[in-house]
Amino acid sequence: MSDSPVGDDVFGEDPSVNYLQDAFSELLGKEYGLFFPSGTMANQVSLQTLTRPGDTVIASQGAHILRYESGSAAGLAGIHIETIGEKSAFSLEELEAAIPPRDPHRSPVSLVALENTHNYAGGKIVGLETIKGISNMTTKMGIGLHLDGARLWNASIATGIPLAEWAEPFDTVSCCLSKGLGAPVGSLVATTKEIGLTLHRFRKRMGGGMRQAGVLASAGFYAMTHHFDRLADDHSNAKILAKKLEEKGFQVEGEPDTNIVMFRCDGGTKFLQAARELGVLLIAFEEFRFRAVTHLQISTSDIEKAALLLEEAREKN
Numbered sequence: 001m002s003d004s005p006v007g008d009d010v011f012g013e014d015p016s017v018n019y020l021q022d023a024f025s026e027l028l029g030k031e032y033g034l035f036f037p038s039g040t041m042a043n044q045v046s047l048q049t050l051t052r053p054g055d056t057v058i059a060s061q062g063a064h065i066l067r068y069e070s071g072s073a074a075g076l077a078g079i080h081i082e083t084i085g086e087k088s089a090f091s092l093e094e095l096e097a098a099i100p101p102r103d104p105h106r107s108p109v110s111l112v113a114l115e116n117t118h119n120y121a122g123g124k125i126v127g128l129e130t131i132k133g134i135s136n137m138t139t140k141m142g143i144g145l146h147l148d149g150a151r152l153w154n155a156s157i158a159t160g161i162p163l164a165e166w167a168e169p170f171d172t173v174s175c176c177l178s179k180g181l182g183a184p185v186g187s188l189v190a191t192t193k194e195i196g197l198t199l200h201r202f203r204k205r206m207g208g209g210m211r212q213a214g215v216l217a218s219a220g221f222y223a224m225t226h227h228f229d230r231l232a233d234d235h236s237n238a239k240i241l242a243k244k245l246e247e248k249g250f251q252v253e254g255e256p257d258t259n260i261v262m263f264r265c266d267g268g269t270k271f272l273q274a275a276r277e278l279g280v281l282l283i284a285f286e287e288f289r290f291r292a293v294t295h296l297q298i299s300t301s302d303i304e305k306a307a308l309l310l311e312e313a314r315e316k317n
């Protein structure tokens, strides 16, 4: 990072940022890539670019863009998000039923937003066939399609399907460098040159022009080129953790698709706190529903230890 060549990225003159953006757009098979300070800004600027205030966006249950981005779709883009289906995806029938006829009383659906892998559903992969079905429908109806691909890397490694194939049906795709890939900061959006012009302007409007951001871009490039393939280790560690928790009597939500293990524990907040004190960090998605994530700082031998500590935390309550 300290050796990165830098320049003023607000003028498009930071070589490290340009290098990262080009490498990313090529990997995703798109014409244009843009670096963002966060996944939230990458998603929200994409939504702003593909909608107009007053429009409706259709998304899945628990979509990050609705649930965890601080109300910015409503507050900043002025759009209304409607969730349909069950957890990570929805059927074509459900989508068709959610799109109103042209009627001055109704808010038009201008965008469908998917999330892959799906965080709230526990790192679930939304299948490519499901995506292609949805994309056929949105294309026919002239509706845009955005992907919150914060963890698209994981879907690609778990299925062996290249990122470009996953990205192809979408107008805009956001990906985070700071999750499983392990970079300190940063996300990117891949899109067409045409959409990219507005995306770039709206990023600036949100204060996302970062001047000499090359130090961050270099860390992101390193993560993208050195930590992508190893996500397979996180996936196998997550499967081991799920099995161990099940053996210890925790109610686990099935075998994980990727690096997220969802399980239940009656202890609620007290259990969460006890686990933290023992050194195991979790997030509660609901009062008794917890998320554990495996990542590059967790080895297979840590998994056995984590399962034992979670058992101890449960017994403290």
Ligand SMILES: Cc1ncc(COP(=O)(O)O)c(C=O)c1O
Residues within 6 Å of the ligand: 037, 038, 039, 040, 041, 043, 064, 065, 115, 118, 119, 148, 150, 151, 176, 178, 187
């Ligand atoms: C699915 C998904 N999208 C977007 C984000 C937002 O990323 P950031 O925390 O960088 O804003 C997250 C973060 O947890 C996420 O899980």
